[in-house]
Each structure stands twice: as C-alpha cells, then as structure tokens.
Amino acid sequence: MNKTIAVIRGDGIGPEIVGETLRVLDAVGERFGHTFTYRDAPMGGNAIDAFGVPLPPESLETCLKADSVLLGAVGGPKWDSQPAENRPERGLLQLRAAMGLYTNIRPARMFPQLADACPLRPEIAEKGIDFVVVRELIGGVYFGEHRTETAEGQQKSVDIMAYTEQEIRRVAHVAFGMAQKRRKRVTSIDKANVLATSRLWRRVVTEVAEAYPDVELLHMYVDNAAMQIVRDPGQFDVIVTENLFGDILSDEASQITGSIGMIPSSSMGEGSRGLYEPIHGSAPDIAGQDRANPIGTILAAAMMLRYSLDMAAEADAVEAAVQQVLSDGLRCGDIMQPGCRLAGCREMGAQICSRIAKK
Ligand code: IPM
Ligand code: MG
Numbered sequence: 001m002n003k004t005i006a007v008i009r010g011d012g013i014g015p016e017i018v019g020e021t022l023r024v025l026d027a028v029g030e031r032f033g034h035t036f037t038y039r040d041a042p043m044g045g046n047a048i049d050a051f052g053v054p055l056p057p058e059s060l061e062t063c064l065k066a067d068s069v070l071l072g073a074v075g076g077p078k079w080d081s082q083p084a085e086n087r088p089e090r091g092l093l094q095l096r097a098a099m100g101l102y103t104n105i106r107p108a109r110m111f112p113q114l115a116d117a118c119p120l121r122p123e124i125a126e127k128g129i130d131f132v133v134v135r136e137l138i139g140g141v142y143f144g145e146h147r148t149e150t151a152e153g154q155q156k157s158v159d160i161m162a163y164t165e166q167e168i169r170r171v172a173h174v175a176f177g178m179a180q181k182r183r184k185r186v187t188s189i190d191k192a193n194v195l196a197t198s199r200l201w202r203r204v205v206t207e208v209a210e211a212y213p214d215v216e217l218l219h220m221y222v223d224n225a226a227m228q229i230v231r232d233p234g235q236f237d238v239i240v241t242e243n244l245f246g247d248i249l250s251d252e253a254s255q256i257t258g259s260i261g262m263i264p265s266s267s268m269g270e271g272s273r274g275l276y277e278p279i280h281g282s283a284p285d286i287a288g289q290d291r292a293n294p295i296g297t298i299l300a301a302a303m304m305l306r307y308s309l310d311m312a313a314e315a316d317a318v319e320a321a322v323q324q325v326l327s328d329g330l331r332c333g334d335i336m337q338p339g340c341r342l343a344g345c346r347e348m349g350a351q352i353c354s355r356i357a358k359k
Contacts, residue, residue, distance in 0.1 A: 002035045003309055006066035008059070011045040011088060012282025013292035013345075014072025020294035020349025021070065021301045024321075027353040028305065028314045039066060043095065044074025044088035044282075054091025060098055068308040069099075069275045070301060073282035084146070097138050100269035102167070103174045104135040104246065105303075106279055107263065108233070108253035113326040116337055117258030120230060131236035132182070133253055134175040135246025137267055139167040140197065142243045163197045163242065165204050172208040174268075175240035176215050182237050185216045189225045189241040189249065201242060222249070229253055254279055261293035261334040264300035266307055274308045276300040286333075290344035293332035295322055298352060321355035 007022065009015040025036050041059035048054050054074070063069045075088040084090070095101075110118060110129040118125040144160030172188075179186045188205045190198035202219055209217040220228065222245045228235065229252050241249060254263040260280045267275040278296025286292055299322060306315035325348065331340040332348055343351065 001309075001311075002037065003067045004037045004039060004065070005304075006041045006059075006063040006069040007038045008041050008043045008063075008069065008071040008074075009046075010043065010072040010074040010282060011076045012073060012284040012287040014044075014074065014282055016072075016288070016290065016292050016345045017278065017294040017297040018070065018072040020345055020352075021297045023349050023353050024298050024318060024356065025301055027356040028311075028318060031317065031356055032311070032314050034311070034314070041069070043071075043091045045076050045079040047091060048079055048082065048086060048088065054086060054088050055094045060095065063095060063099060063275075066273070068273055068304050069095075070297075070304065071275060071277035072297060073278065073280065075282050076284040076287075078284075093142060095275065096267060097143065099267075099273070099275060100138070101267035101275055102136060102138050102269055103171050104133075104137040104250075104265060104267045105174075105178075106133045106135065106246075106250040106254065106265045107131075108133060108236075108250075108257055109263075110257040111262065111323070111326055113323070114258040114262070114335055114337075117335055118256060119258075120233070120256055124232070124234075127234040129233045129257055131233065131253070132178060132238050133246055133250040134171065134178065134238060134240045135250060136163075136167065136171045136240075136242050137246075138243075139163050140243035161195070161197050161244070163200055165200065168201050168204040168242075169208055172205045172240060173211075175238050176208060176212040179215045179238040180212060184214055185218070185237040187218045187220055187225070187236055187239050189220050189222050189239055189245055191222050191245075192219070193221060197242065205240065225249060226252060230256060250279060259293070259335045260296075261332065262295050262299070264296055264303050266300070266303045268307070272308050272310075274304065276304040276308075290346055291333050292345045293334050294345050294349050295332070295352075298322060298349070317356055318352075321352045324355045325351045 041062040141161035148157040192198040302318040305311040
C-alpha cells in the first residue's frame, strides 16, 4: 500500500521524536512492503516564526489531503508573549476543529517492565493499570467565547462552556463502542452537582447507554475521579468526559503509568483520518540534546497504523518492538531505572527499528 502522511514536526523536541518515528514507519514499510509518503505541515511556534501564524492554510490543506496526520509537539516559552489568538497551541485547536476531531483517545496503560516507575504504592501498581480516557475534543470551554472586559474599574474575564446534545452523543457512542471491545465498563465523568453542561452530559450519556446493554455505565464527579485515579485505578476501563476535564485527567492518568513520555494519543472524527501524537509537550528544556524519549510518538504511529491505515499486523510489530527494547533493558532518561542502559532519542529509535526489521 501507498499512504500519504502529513507530518507536523512542531517545536522543542518535536522534530527529534518525529524523526525517529518516521524511521520506524520506514522500517515497517520495508518489512511489510508499504510506501509512506511524508508531507511536512509546519504548525506551532516554528510556523509563527516562518509564516506569522500557528497554522498556515497550506499546512491545514496538507493535513486534510493526507491519509493521516502525525504530530510531535508544539509550543514553548519563546512564544509565551504572543497574543492568545496567535499562540502555538491555537494552531492545534484550529487543526482539531477544522479536521472535525471530536474524540481524543488516551490510553493509560502501565508497561510491566516499567512497574517500578509507577508513583503509586506497590500494592496498587501490582493490580495493573489499563484504562482509556475518551475525551471530547472540540467542544466545551475550549471553543466557547473567551473575552476580557473592563467592568467597574477592574478587568473581568469570561470563558463560556457550552455543549449540545449532539456533541455529547457522538463521543459517548465512541466510548461505549470501545468498552464493548474491552472490559465493558464506561465511567462518565462530570460535575453535574454544579454545571448545567454536566447535567446535560449525564442525561445524554445515560440515553446513549441504552443502546449498549452489555456495557455497565457509572457516573462520577470529576473531583472524586481525580482522587479515584490515584486511589484505585484498576476500577476504570473506559472513561468518557468533556474537553477540559479530559485534558486534566488524562495528564494525571498518564503520570501514574510511570512516564508521560510513553503515552500516545489519537484524535478522530467521522472518517478514518486521524491526528496522532504523544500526549506530552515540547519539552524545550531538553530540545536538541538527543535526550527526548521518542516512544510516545512511535506508539502514536502504531495507533495510526491500526486505526487509520488498517494495518493491524504492522501496528502489532511496532508495539512488540517497543516491548522488546524495554525488556532488553534500554531506557531513555525519563524512564531510566537502576540496572538499565541509558539511550538517547536516536539510539532508542534505531533499536526499535532493528527489532522491526527482524522477522
Ligand atoms: C493537550 C494539550 C492541549 C490541550 C494544549 C496544548 C492546547 O494540553 O493536548 O492535552 O489543552 O488540549
Ligand atoms: Mg493537556
């Protein structure tokens, strides 16, 4: 097969981790007889520097024309003083909206090889961590009106959080469909004791649940959920929640697995085209030093193979290669453990490639 992938290298460590991931995809292509054509789509701070805007129209077009999109990370202190409308993150939000990517999937799975890095007590870690956060991605307060005005001699800011039934329904269906293929439990997270959007959320999710009688539905307030994720993560299978709660809880969920550097994510809309990225940021403090962990991005590429390009065996091969380097004791700095060997970004990429090439 011949597939075209739009590539957003981004800022900070983005170009390094994406570079290793493209090498991994090439190794997959070689082993399985596919050709991947990469089209660069500048986005983020580097695009602000080069084109004046975080998401140039040409980049958006490249993404919309591709079979799928791979993203490193965007942002950095260099662009902190940009006005809100022209920050690197703005490009990412525009891209999500323009591609209609309403579902963001972030697995929180602990690699058994990294159990020692789990910050939770051993008796909790021993039970294993394997759940998925399904986050609504193009609604809620992220896309409501944001404004600051002067009222009675002081500034006043307003951010509007809004949801329609339809916006809730479509992401709820994704969560229930996913739970059917897993352990058949959906935990819907809201703040229905305070927010109108959450009361609507709860009602619509409960209605959607009727179409999935084999899936158990539980509701949980977001504050309690934040606590339960560290107290007893084993209770979760699929979490479904709105945009801002999902942003916060997915960072928490990734950290309890040992390293945020290991976790991929996919963002999907109606078609098969998705946006795949690691969930960590651009880590400008270690950029350009060959110290970044490329595994989150490499696993994001595996998700792309599986969910957008219909290449399940290829995805399995990438995930198996990652498992193997970990079992062989290779670690990047963020997951380094006593008795293991420290690898830079390039070496980690090369070692994963060599394990894919092996039949
Ligand atoms: C994420 C990030 C983004 C978000 C930022 C960069 C706008 O934190 O993908 O979780 O808040 O959605
Ligand atoms: Mg986030």
